Amino acid sequence: MPTRRLFIVMAAAASLLASSAAFSQEKSIVVASTTSTQDSGLFGHILPLFKKKTGIDVRVVSQGTGQALDTGRRGDADVVFVHAKRQEEKFVADGFGVRRYPVMYNDFILIGPKSNSAGINGTKDIVAALKIVKSNGAPFISRGDKSGTHAAELRLWNAAGIDITKDRGAWYKEIGQGMGAALNTASASNAYVLADRGTWLSFKNRGELVIAVEGDNRLFNQYGVMLVNPEKHKHVKKELGQAFVDWLISAEGQKAIADYKIDGQQLFFPNANAPGA
Amino acid sequence: MPENVSALQLVLAGDPALYAIVRLSLIVSLSAVLLAALVGLPFGAWLALSRFRGREGAIVILNALMGLPPVVVGLLVFLLLSRSGPLGSWGILFTPQAMIVAQTILIAPIIAALARQTIEDLWLEYRDELQAMNVGTLGSVVTLLWDGRFSLLTALLAGFGRAAAEVGAVIIVGGNIDGFTRTMTTAIALETSKGDLPLAIGLGMILIVIVVLVNAAAWGTRRFGERMAG
Amino acid sequence: MTMRPPLTNLPILLEDVSFVVRDVTILDRIDLMLTPGAPTVVIGPNGAGKTTLLRLAMGLIRPTSGRVTWGGRTDAPADRRAIVFQRPVMLRRSAEANLRYALAAADVPSTEHESRVRELLALVGLASLGGRPARKLSGGEQQRLALARALAKDPQVLFLDEPTASLDPAATQSVEDLIRDVAARGIKVVMSTHDLGEARRLAGDVVLMHRGRIVETNNATAFFSNPKTSEASRFVTGQLLV
Structure with missing residues (x-):
């Protein structure tokens, strides 16, 4: 009858919770x-x-x-x-x-489109490269999530003498997400993005993206x-x-x-x- | 999970990590359905039978709560269960239990609201007979829940579907810990962020297949039950 | 049988009873006394207020004005009054389970359930169908099952609302036979019908209703042989009462 089944159900629920609690005993x-x-x-x-x-x-x-x-x-x-x-x-x-x-x-690298739209691929000076990205208005994806990578990106804009909070245009997009999501977005829009090398190497959905700038001491992480x-x-x-x-x-x-x-x-x-x- | 393989290969090879993920997803979502049903079914039934000032408003609010954003529920439960929150001493943040709590809160309104509708329809049909037999409110609730059990399966399924499909709440309170709180949906989110779109889609298809299987089982139960009970 | 307090529901007295729903008067200043004895049959065209009268006398609804008393009390518990609605609703379970439910609702100890279920099923001629889902039974079978369910209360008075309205002649006959059985056991039957023939076959007393009022009350023999009102004589002679 209904009441008895209710008890069975409740006992089952309790044992389920208890069994999942067992996970945390390790x-x-x-x-x-x-x-x-x-x-x-x-x-x-x-x-x-x-x-x-x-x-x-x-x-x-x-x-x-x-x-x-x-x-x-x-x-x-x-x-x-x-x-x-x-x-x-x-x-x-x-x-x-x-x-x-x-x-x-590890180190950060600037990732960008194979087409080299800003003409910076293969250079070593990250600060000079960012200045060109900005002056060309080349699309740039920022993590915008207060992560370590985001903090590093803001430091680099600062080093380039650019106040990115004021000095930004439609070319600069903050997505407020993780590294993978930022790379996915950059891949979909052929944009530049600052990434850590580890995530980049294991990232599979690269599309037209390549390493644009690497090897600068300031990219140290x-x-x-x-x-x-x-x-x-x-x-x-x-x-x-x-x-x-x-x-x-x-x-x-x-x-x-x-x-x-x-x-x-x-x-x-x-x-x-x-x-x- | 091993790198560079498709989800189908993982299924065919019986990959233990994949099965652990599927198992955890089912345990979490089914436990949430069970707990939400224990709260939602009686509450929905009570709301169906009761008459009080503000009842219409309560129904509107309950129906609106069906659309609770998982992220909001996740954040709320996170703040409750955090060591610095009011229930921090439980120490269950970033565990499967926290995920069950979050999903229970997420789907209890769905089950309650759908149960309210089902029970109210059944109540209109049964009310005269139950009153004539001097059955009280509590007895009526039990009778309606029992006799409506096959229709109520639909409400439970809606809750299960929502729980199994959501990622916002479990990723916040579970932390997507590999081998511990990683579910189908958080694994999909992770593989997507790693740019492994084929694996993410493969996992998504497995999730869909599981949801379809659960629905089919419930549908079969309902059909069988209706034939037996009339 | 369980020991029950010797509550008596009879006579049922309706005094100056009106029932109004949203300015529509369903019953208009009814006076009626229901006493032990042969079945009282409430007749009249559809919409005359027969169903509402039965519900008031059963105690399911309260009058807008006037009062209803059972054995002199306004608050007599309904545990020895039973009703079968015009379209009985069976619970979604077997015929036996429906009876067990009614027995449990009537506080009959569960040790007596099995024997009572057998007895009730046999009484209404459904002994072989006890295990069938109640809602899959035919209309006549469901009507008889509803009667058995009402009898589970061991009632002193049994209200039947149009018990044969949707049944074919054979099913009607079996239900009418059952009603005679029930009345013969000393249970007061109060039933409504718009079927004049049924009233003739079953009634001890007749109550004729029309447009929310009681037009005439009399014992059946007198009512049919010598109607006092023009409405009653028209009804008895088979003219339309609209």
Whole structure:
């Protein structure tokens, strides 16, 4: 009769919730990281190695750098792994992170159409190239999502003496989305876009896009990792989180990062021991 | 999932990562349907039978809530479940449970609103008989839910379809964590952002096939049940 | 049988009862007393107010003015009054399950359900159809099942609204036989019909209604042999009463 079935249904619902709760009983940490590390496939390569060694499940929530730091600030992650040195240092200074460790770098590249509409393909000076993009009004896609890549793009416009918040036209489009989405948009509209090399190398929908500008020192992109401060958020799994941080900067972790390649190209360059990184 | 393969190859090869994604999608969406039904069906039935000032307004609002944007629900649940939010001590943000909570909130109004309509129609038919048998409001609600169960399947299906198809809420509260909170839809979003459009489309087709299968099963149940119960 | 408080619903008294819906007067200052005995048959053309009269006497609706009392009380619980509507609605389950539902609704202990279900099905001649979905039964079978369901309450008074209106002669006969059985068990039957022949066959008392009023009340023999009003004599002689 109806009532009895209702109880069966309720019991089933309860056991479902309980069974999904069982997932979280394992040894695991949450890492807030950037879309570039996730989309490039780096985590897919290094996390199984870490798990094999320690038995710790690393759950990566990939967001823009700004959002990832916010996630750490709210205590929703145990470790933050991002690429925006100044913001990271502020994160630690504000007491949200215990200490910042440099891990690795990759570089940004300016992606643009094969047709070389702005005539900058193959040059090395990113600042000069951006000036030409602007003066030609060549279409440009900006992440516009307060990510590390977005912050780097704004720094480069600044270095070119262009106040992009004022000095923009219809050629400049902010999409407010991740790296992959920005590349998809650029691919669909043959526009220029600043990207990290890792995402670019693993990106499949390139269309007419090629690397326009690369190799400038100012395109350097440093990643840092921080344990969220257990004094701010008591529930932070400090032992497990610190184990992950320690592994990333250990010889073994650094080698794992260097070993990750797409089509024979290395994406990330470990530099945990480089002074000032 | 391995790189550079089509979704079809993954299905044919029985790729465990793909099956884990499909399994999680089903667990999350079906649990949400179950929980939303436990709340939505009695509430819809109660609204169908009750007469109070402002009832029309309540129905309009309930119907409007069917169109709740998943992103808004996701954000709301995110703020609730964040360690810095009121329910932070539960510690379930970025877990499947958080996704179930978000989807339950998303689809409970759909189930309640559709149930309200179904039950109200049935109530018009049954009211005289139930009153003549001195059946009270609670008993009437139980009877209407039971006798309307095959029609109510449609309401549950609408909820399931919405839950299985949405990405906005689960990606915010689940975090799209590989092997833990990655569902069909968040995987599709991820593959799209990686520019792997063929894999994204393949996953989309698998999702559509699953939704069609669930609908077919429900339709068969309904047909069978109607034949047996009249 | 369960022990029940010896509530008596009879006589049912309608005093100066009117029923108005949105300025339309359905019943206009009705006075009527229903007493134990042979069936009371309410006759009259469609729209005369027969159905509304039965619903008021059953207690399903309240009069706009005037009062209805059962055994002298206005608040007598309806648990020993039953009604079969003109188009009975069966629940979406088997015939037996419909009866079990009615028994449960009448607070009959579940240990008695099976025997009562058998008894009721046998009474209405549906013993072999108990497992069938109720809504798949024929019109006549559903009408008899509805009677069985009403009897599940073990009523003192049973209202039947046009119980044979949509049935063929054979089905009509079986339902009428059933009504005689029920009346013979001491249950007060109050039924409406617009079929003069049925009234002649079943009635102990006749109430003639026309346009929301009671035109004439009398015992059946007197009503049919010696109608007092012109409406009644026209109705009895088969003329149209419009």
